[in-house]
Structures are given as C-alpha cells and as structure tokens.
Amino acid sequence: MELGLEVDDTRPPHTVLSVTGEVDVYTAPRLREKLVELSSQGHRQIVVDLEGVDFLDSTGLGVLVGGLKRLRSNDGDLGLVCTQTRILKVFEITGLTKVFSISASVDEALAG
C-alpha cells in the first residue's frame, strides 16, 4: 500500500503537503515523520491537502492532531484541505472539525 507525500514550498509563507493513498496505522508513521521533518526545517504554516486520500482512520487523525499541536506551540498552524464526504465524516464524528481549519481547496486555505 502506497502513501504519497509531496511537498510544495513555492508559496511562502505556506508549505503545502499533498497526501495520497491510505492513511492507517501502517502508513501514518511516514506522515508523522514528514510533518516532524517539515516543522524542524522551520516550516510553520503547513497546509495538508487530503483530496487524494482514499482512506483515513483514527491513527491518521492522531498524527494530524500531533502535527497541529507541534506547529501551534511554535506559533504556526496546520490547516487541512478536504471536500470528500467520507473523509470529512471522520473529522465530524470525532469533533475535530472544531479543532482544524478545513478548506475546500488549497487556494482557499492559502487565502485564509
């Protein structure tokens, strides 16, 4: 199972991390490593684009919560891009829609 992670740092001050594939307990550690790496490189405003994600479970949610916490403690933020009902549902059930800023497109997230 492949997890795709692509970084676009051409739109400062934001860094866009596009995730594709399935995020579960097997693949989530790679997403965590990437977020830690970006934040330790000084990227403070990260937008995680989830439009290419086919599946996301609570392990993936946990990694995103951890990333948000790490960035906020450094005066940064982590925003999400997601319009897929099945992925949004996981955030809604867990109440995390109130914790994350969720945009409908990368442009909207960068403008916000």
Add this chain to the structure above:
Amino acid sequence: MIVALELEVPPRAEYIAIVRLVVSSLASGRRNLADERLDDLKLAVSEACTNAVEAHTRAGTTDPVKIRVLEADERIEVEITDRGGGFDPDRLPLHPPVTDPSRLDFERGLGIPLIRTLVDLARFERLEDGTRLRMVVFGGPAGDGGDETTEILRAVLADED
C-alpha cells in the same frame, strides 16, 4: 446466518489494509448496503484490527488475529478476536472537550468511540486472554434509517443489549 469468511492474519500493521479490502469487497456485493455504510464498515473494521494488532504487540504474542464475517439477508456481522490480554471498554479514559486546548494532548483513543458510532451494534466480549468485538451493520439504505423490517430488527437487537 452463514459464515461468509474466516481469516487469520499475523498481528502486524501491514495486514490491516488487506482485511479492510477483503471485508469491504465482500460487503460491497450486498444489494442493500449503501456506499456510505460500506465506508463506515470499512473504517470500523480497520479501527478494530488496529486495536487487535496493538493489543497483540503489547502482550508480546505473535498469535494471529481472527476475523469472521457472517451474513444474513438483512445484516452483515464482523467478529474480530484478539488474544491481546483484554480490556474493559467501559473504563476507557475520556478525552477533554474539543474546545479545550489540552484536547491536543490526545492523539490516541479515538478508535473505539468511532467504532461505536459507525456500526449499528458493537459488542465487546471479554475472553480469558483477549477480546472479541462483534460489529453489526444492517443492510438497509443509508440516510432514512432503513426500511421497516430493519428498524424492527434494530429495536429488538438493542433490547438484547
């Protein structure tokens, strides 16, 4: 009720995607199961397998995690049995509310609340050396709560609890 599938997988994270795929493929053949419910079942199965694999890791056992899928006309049931030492599902720590900044200290523990929300019935049975989770999804159409028969069955089963 027929046993449609029995699987045993090593307690390793890379096998969870396979279980998810197999169970959702089987369930997708059900005429009356809406796509949204299929996604719910797929996620619940993944959460349950993740818990089972982690329990085996904590208990230090390489015994397989067992998955059994049972089908009847109006419902599909998935049983996940682990030998990870067992736990009390009613005594899980509660998360702070999402508006509390300390909510961000909790990256784990969302799996069981998710399972309980996603499936129509989730029952945890404590075994001598582990846990058996039985999850039921009724085949009725999503959104309107299912047809009359499904509603009656749901009520009867809820009473059993």
